[in-house]
Amino acid sequence: MKFAICLFALGCALMFAAGASAEDMLPDDKDALAPFEDVGPAETTQTAPICVDDICSYTITTYQEIDLGGPGCYDGYRWWNEDVNTYFSDPSFSCRLRSATLCTRFCDADFLDQPASTAELDVVQFGPYAIDIFKGENGQWEQMCWDVRTQILDNNGRSIQFVVNVDATHNSHYWAVTVDYASLKTVWDCRYPLADIEIQAIP
């Protein structure tokens, strides 16, 4: 009996020494992560102005998407030391910001199906503050979206930081996650007096 306990203890010690991971996949860090795509300027569309009683209004929509991994659940698997740390350009117009929506799609965030004490914590940050954690399950794809209007209005720079602190509670290979993309969509309501339209001089 003593021998059996000893063997078990030895096994545990060896597993611990090797840095046991909670994931089925072993780390393959060499080619796992695609290089960051430069997000570039936001794709911007504008509706034709509609003028009523000398007031014209139109809508501006911007969309940016950052490719971060995938398409497979384990294509671009990120561990504790492979956080997403990138930037969106911050769209800004002299108009009212109607909505700003940040979305991201990810796979294998072992959170909902794990005990709270050991669950995978992938912390999402937009601008200077953490806004949420990935709520997902083992081997499952999920999409999450957030209203980030306040963060956009508060941001002063030309870009705004987007971070996923992968497996925030570990500093060795334990949990891992794949992030497919992150996107930012903004919608602006613009109004101006008809008189402000520049009339081209007839030559």
Ligand SMILES: [Ca+2]
């Ligand atoms: Ca991390």
Ligand SMILES: [Ca+2]
């Ligand atoms: Ca998993």
Ligand SMILES: [Ca+2]
């Ligand atoms: Ca995971």
